[in-house]
Amino acid sequence: MEPGARTIDLRPLPFEGTWGSxxxxxxxxxxxxxxxxxxxxxxxxxxxxxxxxxLVNEKVGxxxxxxxxxxxxxxxxxxxxxxxxxxxxxxxxxxxxxxxxANLVREVLTADATYGHATPGSRRQKVMIEHSQLNTHKAAxxxxxxxxxxxxxxxxxxxxxxxxxxxxxxxxxxxxxxxxCLWCYSAFHEGEEPEGNASRGRWLGEIYAESVNRLNFxxxxxxxxxxxxxxxxxxxxxxxxxxxxxxxxxxxxxxxAYLLGRITSQQEIKVEDLRDENVLVTFWPxxxxxxxxxxxxxxxxxxxxxxxxxxxxxxxxxxxxxxADWWPQVPTWIEQEHATFQLWEKKDPAFVALWEKxxxxxxxxxxxxxDEFGAHFDAWFWESAIEDAGRQIVRELLExxxxxxxxxxxxxxxxxxxxxxxxxxxxxPILRSDGTTLYSTxxxxxxxxxxEEYGVxxxxxxxxxxxxxxxxxxxxxxxxxxxxxxxxxxHLSYEFVTLPTGVISSRKGNAPMLEDVRNAMLxxxxxxxxxxxxxxxxxxxxxxxxxxxxxxxxxxxxxxxGNKVIVFDPDEALSFDGHAAPYIxxxxxxxxxxxxxxxxxxxxxxxxxxxxxxxxxQPEELSLLQQIAExxxxxxxxxxxxxxxxxxxxxxxLARRFNDFYHACPVLQSEEPVRxxxxxxxxxxxxxxxxxxALLGIAAPRQM
RNA sequence: GCGCCCGUAGCUCAGGGGAUAGAGCGUUGGGUUGCGGACCCAAAGGCCGGAGGUUCGAAUCCUCCCGGGCGUACCA
Numbered sequence: 001m002e003p004g005a006r007t008i009d010l011r012p013l014p015f016e017g018t019w020g021s022x023x024x025x026x027x028x029x030x031x032x033x034x035x036x037x038x039x040x041x042x043x044x045x046x047x048x049x050x051x052x053x054x055l056v057n058e059k060v061g062x063x064x065x066x067x068x069x070x071x072x073x074x075x076x077x078x079x080x081x082x083x084x085x086x087x088x089x090x091x092x093x094x095x096x097x098x099x100x101x102a103n104l105v106r107e108v109l110t111a112d113a114t115y116g117h118a119t120p121g122s123r124r125q126k127v128m129i130e131h132s133q134l135n136t137h138k139a140a141x142x143x144x145x146x147x148x149x150x151x152x153x154x155x156x157x158x159x160x161x162x163x164x165x166x167x168x169x170x171x172x173x174x175x176x177x178x179x180x181c182l183w184c185y186s187a188f189h190e191g192e193e194p195e196g197n198a199s200r201g202r203w204l205g206e207i208y209a210e211s212v213n214r215l216n217f218x219x220x221x222x223x224x225x226x227x228x229x230x231x232x233x234x235x236x237x238x239x240x241x242x243x244x245x246x247x248x249x250x251x252x253x254x255x256x257a258y259l260l261g262r263i264t265s266q267q268e269i270k271v272e273d274l275r276d277e278n279v280l281v282t283f284w285p286x287x288x289x290x291x292x293x294x295x296x297x298x299x300x301x302x303x304x305x306x307x308x309x310x311x312x313x314x315x316x317x318x319x320x321x322x323x324a325d326w327w328p329q330v331p332t333w334i335e336q337e338h339a340t341f342q343l344w345e346k347k348d349p350a351f352v353a354l355w356e357k358x359x360x361x362x363x364x365x366x367x368x369x370x371d372e373f374g375a376h377f378d379a380w381f382w383e384s385a386i387e388d389a390g391r392q393i394v395r396e397l398l399e400x401x402x403x404x405x406x407x408x409x410x411x412x413x414x415x416x417x418x419x420x421x422x423x424x425x426x427x428x429p430i431l432r433s434d435g436t437t438l439y440s441t442x443x444x445x446x447x448x449x450x451x452e453e454y455g456v457x458x459x460x461x462x463x464x465x466x467x468x469x470x471x472x473x474x475x476x477x478x479x480x481x482x483x484x485x486x487x488x489x490x491h492l493s494y495e496f497v498t499l500p501t502g503v504i505s506s507r508k509g510n511a512p513m514l515e516d517v518r519n520a521m522l523x524x525x526x527x528x529x530x531x532x533x534x535x536x537x538x539x540x541x542x543x544x545x546x547x548x549x550x551x552x553x554x555x556x557x558x559x560x561x562g563n564k565v566i567v568f569d570p571d572e573a574l575s576f577d578g579h580a581a582p583y584i585x586x587x588x589x590x591x592x593x594x595x596x597x598x599x600x601x602x603x604x605x606x607x608x609x610x611x612x613x614x615x616x617x618q619p620e621e622l623s624l625l626q627q628i629a630e631x632x633x634x635x636x637x638x639x640x641x642x643x644x645x646x647x648x649x650x651x652x653x654l655a656r657r658f659n660d661f662y663h664a665c666p667v668l669q670s671e672e673p674v675r676x677x678x679x680x681x682x683x684x685x686x687x688x689x690x691x692x693x694a695l696l697g698i699a700a701p702r703q704m
Numbered sequence: 705g706c707g708c709c710c711g712u713a714g715c716u717c718a719g720g721g722g723a724u725a726g727a728g729c730g731u732u733g734g735g736u737u738g739c740g741g742a743c744c745c746a747a748a749g750g751c752c753g754g755a756g757g758u759u760c761g762a763a764u765c766c767u768c769c770c771g772g773g774c775g776u777a778c779c780a
Binding site for chain 1: 705706707708709710716717718719720722723727728729735738739740742743744745759760761773774775776777778779780
């Protein structure tokens, strides 16, 4: 080993109540020395690797401690540190807390709202962050909530980390969902819309959900039937009897035989195979009777034992409401949907006018949501506006032989083009066979535009992890196309949000909508404020409830690593206890309160900073100061890694330490000079808490 | 098949190769003649999915295995 070739590592002491650094150098050196000594003494000869290690490990601890003690002795004689100790093979040094504290307090109060931030633009990189890609004509759900919260926080943190950021959004204002919604609107609901643009937007979301229920009605019926035959043995056994009843009622015999065969063999039923498509309308009530009698049997059995609730019956009942009415019409509706799509493709004036009008309703609603969650954008991109540019790229890709026609549609066989043996990027279709555009068509053009028109150095997509492969494909295709900057794209992915009962599926109707979650949180927050702080004026209560409700949602969405699925439990999200935003906001409010009572301002404390005595600090005070001192480093790390999680953890820990301090160290009742020192600590904490919460997009109310 | 991700306390999750692996919820028992009890303290609860490897040192890095999730040609 080369002397001096090693860097001496220093890390904060992992104990609360001390302020200093530790080095592991003695342990590292001891390991090598012990090995060398044993080797030269010949003690290791003939020993296996494992035996060698055991021998080395036996001696290394004591040796490290000896070395550490030697180093500690010589460091101590320099007189530059408050204490130097050799503990367990580590060299622990601690600093003069008084001067450290004064410097820190001065730094925080001077920087104020920018404490923890790097110099703006110090990273010399312009980063475009695309997030909150919501759709018009369709309601947003809790999954979108995670996206918005992440996008806002990542933007704030990147900016604080010294990057120049450009937040943008990309709105799905055209596509199948819009066509479906508008078909349903025209066919069933024209003129029924409520007052007010944003509420019309919400109402459109309901129309969209209805359109899906109508168009997928047959599929849903068959899927329920299939699941019942797969999961319910009693049902299959009973089917034979039921179908014989049908036979007696002289329903088409061939179809009955078909249903019988399919169900008893647990195979899927296909409408194409039925002579009379509507035989299922006749069959459906019989299915219900059977399911109901099974449920009754289960209820009886449940009295002396456990029994699962019958999901199948609930699903049956849901579908049964519209069975007779909807089932026969589904094929016509699907034709109408296709025709509506063609209206868009042909830019039919009446349709375009309807689209523009309804789009406006939705956009007003989206703006409300963005406003409430603190999402601001330097640019809005629209799917509808990028279709032509997308088609142009597809043409060029075809001309250059990068794309090809396969099975009647333009695709890029990426692995083939890259000469990869192993399937990696697969094949991506870039236009539908009928010439209508896909998401990919538009993203190819948009990605290029971001770099060329906006001159960004890096482009970040904040999007669900399920699209990882897709974004790799887009990037690779653009690289093949010769667009070098494509490599500067980053897919910042996050896992989806599920419910305790399972994956969110809007079809089952169990996906909490963004709106519902927000309203529930707000209502709960209002009730708590009313209880805790009834004397506040109503208007203020309203504002604080808003800060708390939105803060609590954001914290849940950000306090988990991106690659972890969030199980969104509405009850838990509504809890204001423990590791959650209100805990942190509460600590902040308490700090504000103390300062209010003392009647001091930041400026006053900053002015007298040199005369404040920070001499003897309590462990709780030191622990709090250390945490405050770490903030800038944490911000930097969160920015580099694009992980708001570091900030949520940090700010919680800071609040926790402040509470410890609060309980252990009286401020207003204490005597000078301690009182001033503690007031300085409180104001420093308050600023840091506020700054940390601001990065997360969470408000820091002064009272709550 | 192939690819990506996850597996840490009863549950939900932190954990930057370093000292005795930490929080919250839940459970049990405590605390204010003090600046806000949305708080605090204590107890119980862990072969960090398994097996190898690298290292003075592994929850952390590497390999394999097991279990779960997601993706994988005209959804977005």
